[in-house]
Amino acid sequence: MSSDYSRLIFDRKKHYSAVRMQQGRVLLDSDWNAQSDINQDRLHKQTIDVIGRTGVPVHSNGFQLFLHTDSELSLSQGRMYVNGLLCELDQNVNFGFNNEGILIASNEVDLPYGLIRTNMTSGRYLLYLEAWQREVTFLDDPHIREKALGDPDTTTRLQTTWQLKAASIDAGIQCEDIQIPSNNIGTKATGTMEARTVSSETNTDPCSFNQTSGFRRLENQLYRIEIQKGGNLSQSTFKWSRENASVVSQVMEITGSHVVKVNSLGRDEVLGFSIGDWVEFKNHKTSLGRTVNKLVQIEDINRNTLEISVNEAIDALDIQGLKMIRWEQAGESIPLNSNFIQIEDGIEVNFSGGIYVAGDYWLIPARTIDSSIEWPMGERKLPNGVDVSLAKIGIIEVEDGEIQSISDCRKLFPPLTELPKSDGGCCTYHVSAKAGWERIFDKIKEGEHAKICFDIGIYNLESTIIIKNKGHLLITGSGPGTIIQASKLQVAFRFDGCASLDISHMSFQTNQVKNQNKDDVVSRKGALTVVNTPKLSINKIQVSCGHGIKPQASCITYYNAQQNPGSIHVANCNLNVGFYQHGIVVVNSKRSVVENNVISVRPKPKKYSLLDRIKNDNRTRNAFLDILMSNISETHNSNTNETINYGNFNLSFRTNSDIRNANVWQPLITNNPPPNTITNTKDLQKYLKKTVLNLVLVKDSSVPSLNRFVASLSEEDPSLGFQALVIGGEVSTDVHVFRNRIEGFLQGIHIGLSHQHSSGKEFDIINSVKIEKNFVGNILPLIHNYSRHGIFVGNCERLLIDSNELDLNRTTRANKVHIDAIKIWGFLGRKGTITNNYIFSSSRPENSYNTGIKVKDLEYKEKVIHWNITWNSILAKTKLQLIGTFFDKYSDTNI
Template sequence: MTGDYTSVPLRPGARWTGARMQQGRVLLDGDYNLTVDAASREAQRLTAAAVGPAGVADGSSAFRIGFATDGTLQIGAGEMWIGGLRAVNSTLIAYTIQESVPPLPTSGKALLYLDAFVEEIQAAENPPDLLDPALDGIDTMTRTRVGWRVRAKPVNATSCAGAAQALPPLELSTGLLDIVRTSPPVPMDPCAPPDDPRGKLPDGLLRVEVLDSGTESTARFAWSYENAAAAVSASVVGAAATLKPSPEVTFVSDDLVEVSTLVRRADRVNHGPLFVVDHVQPGAGGSLVTLKTPAAVTGSPSGLCLRRWDGQSIGAAAQTKALLNGVDVGVAFRARPGSYLAGDWWAVRVRGSSADAVEELSAAPADGTRHFVQSLAVVDLDARQVLTDCRPTFPALTALKDTTCTVTAFPGDDLQVAADKLPDSGGELCLAAGLYPLNNPVIIKGKRRIVVAGIGPATVLACTGHESVVQFHGCSDITVRDLRAESGLASTPERPAGDEHLLGTLSFIDSSDVTVRDCELACPDSAGRTQSTVFAGSFERGRSTGQVRVLNNRLEVGNQQTGVLVVSPDEVTVTGNEIRLGPATDDRVGFHPRLVNELSRFVGSHVVANDSESGHTISLPGGATMRVAGATVVQRLAGQFARTVTEKALSRGTPRQQLQQFTRRALLAPDSLDLSREANRFLTGAVRSRSMSQGIVVAGLRANHVRIEGNQVSGVLQGIHVGLAGSGDATADAGQVVINGNHVACAVPFFWTRSRHAYYVGSVQSLTLTQNSASLTRIGAALSLLGSIAGSPVEAVRIHGRLGYLIRVQGLDLTGPFAAGVAITDLSAWGKTPRLFHVSDVINMSGTGPALVPLSIPHDRCVP
């Protein structure tokens, strides 16, 4: 703002929104400019509020960074909003065309960013556009525009977020300035003519500007009582400055002048000392001004002119007199501690014609030009390739859709902040498409009637460092729908394997009335702790979770993990879900403690009690022997154990116990043993078996109504489990349980020693289990070996506990070596009537056992 003004119309802290004319009044430049500036400021603020810090319209090439076929870095044409300002690049240009911008780094990666600012242009800085030839060199108004530069910074990062750390902190000076009236002006010279302006303050604007950056003691300050508006367009070569004709501004010997360019202020370039005019030679085509020292400027930079100042000072920590024509006119300024940036300025109104009135400032911030920066792209200068386009985009107004969301979040937003904005009484958090990486789970506490919704699998929430992605605590009436959530490993130094309170990808803790539908959820392979994809329950024993509905989801469950775990519901509905073993996520799955323990017990179980059983006798140190039955590979492994075990080790436990320890050591520290290739292949192949622990589990102290229908569960040790706990040795009874139309594909390692089931129901009052199917595959060894190893029995359906008035099993299609189709154990002492037990339409053609155990249960059409 270097025009010929009488006042600063609108300071940053002022709240004026405009000026209104009155009839018959004088119109001041300050009033007119206030209206212009206020409207411009309001438009800038509104634009920034609508667009954000920066943005280009979707699909726009504005300021898009690219490389031409010859490797030239180019800047796309178009408009970009930045800090509420509209920066316009009218045509595709090369980076190097920009004036006074440092060259690109020679190699490596670089961040390209846009630097934008409001730029005011005087007639002296652009005569062709601002001077009307008919006025014979007399200027009228100044003009403003949005200036911009695209700059480059070397970086190591390849992402926009990582490279953004290199953005410069382009800000205003932190130093504050005082401008005060110190004394009355010097009396006029009696020999001076009337109204001689050299004897008193002028009517104008006193400007104090930072010419060279520094502190309050080192910065160079200059001042002008005419707002540094006295400027004339010039061409400068060394100490010679040829001026354009100017009827308004003339220079005389000993004037202090700045060799001024637009770039100096826009780029905050230090000027150095002001120049002193040696002499002036008038000319018809413009005066020739000779400076006492040569200027360093070369060529014809934009806005080149000579600008007059009244004084300069290096530092102003102490009160500095603002002399006028070398005379103390009773005005001074002082710079308070802080930084002072070149180009920043302060201005006050002075009125010599009215009692020498001077507007004073106290601890005033700079009125300087604010810069706004925005990353455009990260590029590889060696490969001449754009690595990442960093320009934020926004949709056109016509592309915006109505929304009923209470809070909307987008990738890059803080989801915890967004969740905290939800009212306690209810609301919907809508998540736009994109990836939301999380370091910690989003936690929602104490709210009711809450909906969290994405737009399907395109909305991805990924929390790699925690077993939960979203946790609800003490909430009610919750719905999570249409999104994908991926959790990380639960085992951390702070929460090691074996801790209680195992959570799910979505966790509903001490919450009630929960719905999860149309989601994709994933949890990784277990590293020791058991997780789930959906957990609804309480850490307070017996607390109800109300109604829980898990509907039409796709669950990717890691090795030894659980799909759905619901604890103590009043009612639970699990329907239409696809629950399958997810892809391997961690090498540690090969050493899962549960698999190691199971395989060790399996090998140890082949030590038989006496010679009457089949097998081979193996000699041990100290004259002891043990008899080992089973497959040849197990016997050979036992033989290698016998060659390595010591008599001292045998004294610490039975041969079976020591064989189990040997097997564990062979799995966890194989390099310490000289195992045969066959034994090593057998053990590692077995322990690398992958399967879910359980698909759907309903547990706790209550389950009044359970409906599990139409689910596909594959790659699981135990598919569907409804079994309640209780107080002491007593278990609780489930109420009405309906299990209908499900398919369970069991994948059970051959060495598993604990009994497993496709379907398990514990104590229950009423059970309807209809139109289900199941398959069984034994895993962990080659098919040729599986045929020679007796695996642990797996039952298709196990109903065990206190059974109530109705047990109905109808339509069960089984494939695979199930030991039994339906096994029922009734522990109740039922004395009531009537009571209905019935099993029908069960086929187990490939099984190794009967379709029904015991056969005393009423049944028909059961094969075999």
């Protein structure tokens, strides 16, 4: 939108640094605006010189792409600098592939969000940011006006605006290969315009200020020449306004197909709307999409109702932010021409060959005092237009409408005080995100100690890096902006046989779960996998790992042989776990410390929907069939609730109550009669399971109640992690799990040694386990493949479980599915304390855990075990279930 200026006089070529006010002089809008433009120009140049053309502050980490669903993206909140402009996003925003061809504004903020491309079924796409500044008046933001002074029209604002767009790219192209602007991204106008004044002998108006030459109007004007239709010289047209297109009214209502009601008809007859004027309608979509609407002509004005009729239908326009702008030309628009075209009263313009963009414009200040225009004689100028700046955000791969991978193209930078030392500093090797970076590990000799420092950047990885038999390694990045991008891999780094490993301040992003190699001792490989390394320290890293139908992967895996157990310390990490996968897997670690981490679950892709898992995974299929048919018997008993008859056969079983109430089974047999080959109840049982499975998978409509039941199960099929933390194997002496936040898992914390010795009488036992001040959020759907609990500890000599919160989110159909909050099981020692824990369900308090605390000692002992289970707050169907010989009164201090 344009405003009522006298002129805009800033000129970069003059290199002015300030505007000085003199005493007793007139203060002009052009001087005020010149100072503002000087400041902005300096700020933009300085930002580019310090940061570069584009950059994201590493601690802000704004505008990062990540998956929201299989066909939706999210953009992270934060900041990004684009060619000196500060782009900000105040909250994470989700994007779908809209079909309107422009970006849609969010309900939460006023900036345009969305994806520009309408069809992303398959292929690779560059997502990039367009940033520019747009002018905002009181018609866009009423808060600009001061009510105390009667709402005068005073100043306007410049707002930094951005949009996320997409462009198709070829296979194999990476972020560093793409240059913008390019032929298809960010093309700008090349056509120029010249303006001049000429004499006229035809003007006989006695009110004209000068009847012979130059500009001849009585008022000073600021002419705006704006491209209406873009293209080459022969294709383009323009429109013009002597008031810089500042004669504008807000549309309050569209009262008819050709009629609008406005807030004002203008200040007066000169600065208002009249019959015969050509007007343009602009709203938020045209403004943010930088598009131009067709001009229409005013046919009638009702000054009593402030209604204006135009010559074409406008009722399809979006009323949000709708405004009407007056233009002065005699027709709808004027074709461009290389010959001079008369505007009015002595002003002429012509255009060169080249490309013109709709919305680009030129300003011509015209002054009556000397009949001149402020335009150097004979000079041609490119249009002002909207100065759009561009920045790469990321590359996505799409297959059949689902996003397969995301590569980050942003450039992150740390604060000046956190810049790495030059020339490598104390680093043995310094790594930057250039092609071949992964070969840095080949430089480290066998047994050599080394510190490897990674700069900010995206480190794309096509195959797993295997680092074997090195010495003590310290690997550090520059924070979350050091990203190991391995979207086609399950394992990014694998360390094997190193003396020790300390890794920190990095991000790892993997997105695949592969079939396990039976010859590999590591069965649950992580994005970061460390094998047979005596000491492992992990601090301040972010890891995102892939999805799978069954547990096969993790974010972090630490494995040692039983003969040489190691030690692990994981702290201050953020792990984003794929569907049905693990957060941290530890096998054979004498000392394990896991503290102050956040372990959560990623949204699962569409291909892991319930129906797809029933079709492709035996374990899920059997779990689903067990809901329909379990406790099968030839006669009705207390464990069955359904009986069906076929010929001489009766079959009793337990089925889901909704299925039973809907009377599904007998009509199913009637509509799908079994073949004559069935000779016993076992054959009948197999036939029924096969039949109902086929009906479900093809969504057969003959049993609608069955389809409704399956649809409701699909609606309650959350994105679910398997185990957030599992510590097991054959050896463990000391485990401490402290101040972690775990959300969205079937099993939260699982600690226990399971190996049984050849004698059959001896079991591996952990010496000491401490689990303190953690939050564990369990999710429990009806269909599940594995056991479930909040905290599990098995085979432990000394135990402390203190001040933890366990919160259950049970889906509505999983009311009867059993889950324990705290479960202690196996061969237990003489000392245990379970105290000050809070066990509850914030989502469904009436359906919390089945058992709050369950302890079972499998070994009989003549002497009592000194265990203290007190001061717990338990919301569960059964608060305590204790099997064994224990000491203390358990119920008095647990509520």
